[in-house]
Amino acid sequence: MKKILAFVGDIYEDLELWYPRIRLEEEGWEVVVAGQQSGMVYKGKNGYPCRSDVDISDVDAKIYDALLVPGGFMPDKLRRDPNVLSLTREFNKAGKPIAFICHAGWILISAGILKGRQATSTVGIKDDMVNAGADWKDEALVVDGNLISSRTPADLHLFAKALVDSLKG
Secondary structure, three states, X not given: OOEEEEEOOOOEOHHHHHHHXXXXXXXOOEEEEEEOOOOOEEXXXXXOEEEOOEXXXXXXXXXXXXXXXXXXXXXHHHOOOHHXXXXXXXXXXXXXXXXXXXXXXXXXXXXXXXXXXXXXXOHHHHHHHHHXXXXXXXXXXXXXXXXXXXXXXXXXXXXXXXXXXXXXX
C-alpha cells in the first residue's frame, strides 16, 4: 500500500488538498496530513476544515512514497518552517513524486529545488518561479521527473491523475 504525505496549514486551498486526497484514497492508499501541530484543525480558504494527523517536525520522509503540496496562502507560511523545507528536499533527493499546485511552488522555491526544472504554478507566482531558476510553463500540467505541477483548481483532474499514474509506476 502506498503512503502519501500532504502538507496542511491555515488558508490552504480546499480543493487542492481534498480532490487529490480523495482520489489517492480511492486507490486504497493512505494519505497522512502533516501540519505544524498534530491534531490541529486548519481552515481552508473556503472554510473547509482539515485535521492534521501528524506534526511536521515528527515526519520521517523515508516511510512515504510521495508528497502532496496544496496551494492557497498556506505555502507562504509553511515555507518559513525549516522542517517543511528539509522534508521537501528529502523527497526530491530520493526522487519521490512531489505534486504541487497553484501557490505551492513557494515551498519548492524556498527549498531550493526548482533550478533548471520545468514547472508551472498560478501566474501570480510566475516571477518567483522564474527567479528561482524554474523553466516556467503556462500549461495545465507539467511533469519533470519527480515534479508534478499544475496551475489552479481548474487543472485538478490532470494533476490528480498524473500523481496517481506516477505512483503506479
